[in-house]
Amino acid sequence: MRGEGLKAMSDQLSTYLVLAALLFSIGLFGLLYRRSLIGMLISLELMLNSVNINLVAFDRFMTPDKGTGQIFAIFVIAIAAAEAAVGLSIILAFFRRYKSIDVEQPGELKG
Amino acid sequence: MESLLLSLILISPFVAAWGILLFFFRNRQIAPIFSVVLMGVSAVSTLILLFTHLHSAPIEISSVWLDLGDRQVIMGFYLDPLSLLMLAIVGVISFLAQLYSLGYMKDDEDRPRYFAWMSLFSWSMLFFVAASNILQALIFWELVGLFSYLLIGFWYHKSSAAAAAKKAFYLTRLGDIGFFIGVLLLLSWLGNISFAQLNAEAVLANHSPTALFIVCLLIFCGVAGKSAQFPLHSWLPDAMEGPTPVSSLIHSATMVAAGVYLLARAFPLFSGSPEAMHLFLFIATITTLIAAFLGLIEKDIKRIMAYSTVSQLGMMVMAIAAGSMQAGMFHLLTHAFFKSMLFLVAGILIHSLGTNDIFELASKGARKHKVAWLGLIVGCFALSGLFPFSGFFSKEAIYDALLHGPHPIYFYFALFGSFLTAVYSFRLIFVLAFPKEEQNAHRHEEKVMNLPVLFLAATTLVLGFFGGKIMHFLGAGAHHSEGMEKIIAMSVTGLIAGALISYLNFGVKNKRGATLGLFDKVPVLTTVIQNKFYVDHVIYFLFRQGYMGLSKVLHWIDLNVINALVNLVGRSVIELGRWTTKIQAGLVQVYLGIGFIGIALVVVFYLL
Numbered sequence: 001m002r003g004e005g006l007k008a009m010s011d012q013l014s015t016y017l018v019l020a021a022l023l024f025s026i027g028l029f030g031l032l033y034r035r036s037l038i039g040m041l042i043s044l045e046l047m048l049n050s051v052n053i054n055l056v057a058f059d060r061f062m063t064p065d066k067g068t069g070q071i072f073a074i075f076v077i078a079i080a081a082a083e084a085a086v087g088l089s090i091i092l093a094f095f096r097r098y099k100s101i102d103v104e105q106p107g108e109l110k111g
Numbered sequence: 112m113e114s115l116l117l118s119l120i121l122i123s124p125f126v127a128a129w130g131i132l133l134f135f136f137r138n139r140q141i142a143p144i145f146s147v148v149l150m151g152v153s154a155v156s157t158l159i160l161l162f163t164h165l166h167s168a169p170i171e172i173s174s175v176w177l178d179l180g181d182r183q184v185i186m187g188f189y190l191d192p193l194s195l196l197m198l199a200i201v202g203v204i205s206f207l208a209q210l211y212s213l214g215y216m217k218d219d220e221d222r223p224r225y226f227a228w229m230s231l232f233s234w235s236m237l238f239f240v241a242a243s244n245i246l247q248a249l250i251f252w253e254l255v256g257l258f259s260y261l262l263i264g265f266w267y268h269k270s271s272a273a274a275a276a277k278k279a280f281y282l283t284r285l286g287d288i289g290f291f292i293g294v295l296l297l298l299s300w301l302g303n304i305s306f307a308q309l310n311a312e313a314v315l316a317n318h319s320p321t322a323l324f325i326v327c328l329l330i331f332c333g334v335a336g337k338s339a340q341f342p343l344h345s346w347l348p349d350a351m352e353g354p355t356p357v358s359s360l361i362h363s364a365t366m367v368a369a370g371v372y373l374l375a376r377a378f379p380l381f382s383g384s385p386e387a388m389h390l391f392l393f394i395a396t397i398t399t400l401i402a403a404f405l406g407l408i409e410k411d412i413k414r415i416m417a418y419s420t421v422s423q424l425g426m427m428v429m430a431i432a433a434g435s436m437q438a439g440m441f442h443l444l445t446h447a448f449f450k451s452m453l454f455l456v457a458g459i460l461i462h463s464l465g466t467n468d469i470f471e472l473a474s475k476g477a478r479k480h481k482v483a484w485l486g487l488i489v490g491c492f493a494l495s496g497l498f499p500f501s502g503f504f505s506k507e508a509i510y511d512a513l514l515h516g517p518h519p520i521y522f523y524f525a526l527f528g529s530f531l532t533a534v535y536s537f538r539l540i541f542v543l544a545f546p547k548e549e550q551n552a553h554r555h556e557e558k559v560m561n562l563p564v565l566f567l568a569a570t571t572l573v574l575g576f577f578g579g580k581i582m583h584f585l586g587a588g589a590h591h592s593e594g595m596e597k598i599i600a601m602s603v604t605g606l607i608a609g610a611l612i613s614y615l616n617f618g619v620k621n622k623r624g625a626t627l628g629l630f631d632k633v634p635v636l637t638t639v640i641q642n643k644f645y646v647d648h649v650i651y652f653l654f655r656q657g658y659m660g661l662s663k664v665l666h667w668i669d670l671n672v673i674n675a676l677v678n679l680v681g682r683s684v685i686e687l688g689r690w691t692t693k694i695q696a697g698l699v700q701v702y703l704g705i706g707f708i709g710i711a712l713v714v715v716f717y718l719l
Contacts, residue, residue, distance in 0.1 A: 031703060
C-alpha cells in the first residue's frame with residue numbers, strides 16, 4: 001500500500017510541480033537572504049534547476065513524444081554553466097576590489 | 112513705383128540702425144554719417160511719394176501675415192493723403208533732427224547708439240503711419256514708445272534723465288492699457304479690418320452707441336498718453352531731459368503726433384460717437400489751458416517749449432474732436448515744423464551757452480546768435496499765431512472748426528489759450544532780448560546745426576499759404592468763410608493783448624530780469640502753477656493708494672494662494688521622493704526582492 005501510494009504520487013504532474021515550486025522558493029529565499037555572493041550564486045543554480053524540473057515534468061506528462069522539454073532542460077543546464085563562469089568571474093573581480101564577497105559591502109547606489 | 116519708394120522709406124532707417132548696431136558701433140566717425148545719409152534717402156522718398164500721388168486714389172498694399180483659420184492677421188500699408196502727408200512730415204523732420212545731431216552730439220562718446228536709436232525711432236514711427244490696420248498700428252505704436260524711452264533716457268547715467276524716461280514710459284503705458292483693450296474689443300467686433308474699410312463702410316452702424324463710446328474712450332486713453340493730454344500730460348515736460356534733437360523729434364512730429372494722427376486716422380470711428388468726441392473736446396480744452404498756464408512761469412527754455420507743445424497738442428485734439436480732422440492735421444503739420452525749429456534753436460543756445468535757464472541764457476548773450484535768434488523769433492511768432500507765419504493759418508482753421516463744432520464756448524477757450532500762448536511766447540522773446548546785464552560769454556557754434564533751422568524757418572514762412580490746398584488734399588469740403596473776419600479780429604486782439612502784457616512785464620526798462628512778471632502779485636496762483644496744478648500729486652496719490660493698494664492685495668493673494676499651491680506641489684514631490692529614496696538602499700538583494708514582488712504582482716494581475 002505504502003509503495004503504491006508513492007508510485008501514485010510519482011505518476012502525478014503536481015508532485016513535480018510542488019517540488020519545483022519548493023525548490024524555487026528555497027532558491028529565492030537564499031538569493032535574497034544570503035550575504036555572500038557565492039551563496040547567492042548557489043541559490044540561483046537551485047532556482048534554475050527548479051525550472052529544469054518543471055520543463056522535464058511537463059515534457060513527461062503533457063507531450064511524451066516530442067521531447068521538447070528535455071532539449072530545453074539541456075539548454076538551460078548549458079547556459080547555467082556559462083552563467084556560473086561569468087558569475088564567478090564577477091565575484092572574483094568584486095573580491096579584488098572590496099577584499100570581501102559580502103554583498104552589503106558596496107553601498108554606492110544608496111539613495 | 113510706390114512699392115519701391117515705400118520700401119526705401121521704411122527700410123532705409125532700419126538698415127541704418129542695424130548697420131550701426133552690427134558694424135559701426137565702435138566707429139564714431141562713420142555711424143552718424145551713415146545714419147544721416149540713409150535717413151535722407153528716406154526723407155526724399157517720402158517727399159517724392161507725396162508729390163507723385165497728389166491726385167491719385169488711396170493705395171492699399173497688404174498681405175496675410177498669419178492665417179488663424181477663421182481669422183487672419185493682415186500686415187500692410189495704406190497710402191492716402193493723410194498718411195502720405197504724415198510720412199512726409201515724419202521723414203523730413205527725422206532727417207533734419209539727425210542732420211542737426213551731427214553738430215549737437217559731436218562730442219558725445221555714445222554717438223553710434225544715439226543714431227541707431229534715432230533711426231529705429233523714425234523707422235517705427237514711419238511704419239506706424241503707413242500701417243493699414245489698427246493691430247499693426249498698435250504694434251508700431253508700442254515700438255515708438257520703446258524707442259522714445261531709450262532716447263529720453265539716452266544719458267542714462269544722469270538720474271533725472273533715467274527717471275524722466277521711466278515716467279514717460281509709465282504714463283504712456285497707462286494710456287496704452289486702455290488703447291490695447293479698446294483695440295481688442297474692436298478686433299473682436301470687426302475682425303482685423305483695414306483703415307480703408309473702417310473709413311469706407313458704415314461698419315459701426317450695427318453696434319450700440321454705448322459700446323462704441325466705450326471703445327472710443329479706451330482708444331483715446333492711448334491717444335491721451337502718447338499725445339500728452341490731461342491728465343497724462345506730465346511726462347512730456349520731464350522728457351526734456353533727453354538730448355535736444357530728441358526733444359525736437361519726439362515732441363514735434365513723431366511721438367506726440369502719433370496720438371493726434373491716430374485720431375485722424377480712425378476719424379470715422381470716433382465720429383460714430385458724438386458723446387465721446389465731446390468728451391475729447393473737453394479734455395483737450397483742459398489740456399490746452401493747463402499747459403499754457405504752466406508755460407507762463409517756467410524758466411527752463413526747453414520746458415517752456417514742452418508746455419507749449421502740450422498746449423498745441425490740446426489745440427489739435429480740440430480741432431479733431433470738434434469735427435475737423437483737416438484743421439487738426441494742418442495744425443499738426445505747421446506745429447511740427449515750427450516747434451521742431453524752436454527746439455533746435457533751444458539746442459543751439461544750450462549747446463553753446465551751457466545752460467537751460469532763460470535768464471542765464473539772456474545774460475550770456477543769447478540774442479547774439481544770429482541764426483538762433485532768427486529761428487526763435489520766427490518760431491515764437493508762428494507759435495502765437497502771427498500773420499504771415501504758418502501758425503496763424505492753422506490756428507484760424509482750428510477756430511473755424513471750433514466755432515462750427517458742438518458748442519461755441521470752446522472757441523472762446525481756444526482763444527484764451529492762444530492769448531496765454533502769446534503771453535509766454537513773447538515773454539521768452541522779451542526775456543532773451545532785454546537781459547538785465549549782459550556779459551560776453553565764450554560761444555562756439557556748429558555750422559551744421561544752422562542748416563535745419565534755416566530750412567525750417569523758411570517752411571514756417573511759406574507753409575501757411577498752402578493751408579487751403581493742404582486741407583483740400585486731406586479731404587476738406589468747400590470752405591465756409593462766414594465769420595472769418597470776426598475770428599481773425601478776435602484772435603489778433605488776443606495776440607496783441609498777450610504781447611503787450613508780456614512787454615509790460617518783461618520788456619520795459621525797470622522790469623528787466625523779473626522772473627514771474629504778473630504772477631509776482633498773485634502768490635497763490637504762482638504756488639498752484641509751480642505745483643503743476645497738483646496733477647502729479649493726484650496721479651502719485653492715486654498710484655500710491657489705488658495701484659499700490661491693489662498690488663498689495665494681489666501680492667497677498669500671490670503669496671498665500673498661488674505661491675502656497677506651488678509650494679504644496681513642490682513639497683509633496685519632495686516628501687514622496689524622500690520616502691522613495693528609502694527603497695534605494697544600495698543593496699542588491701533589496702532590489703532583487705522588489706523585482707520579484709513586482710513580477711509576482713504582474714503575474715497575479717494577469718491570472719486574476
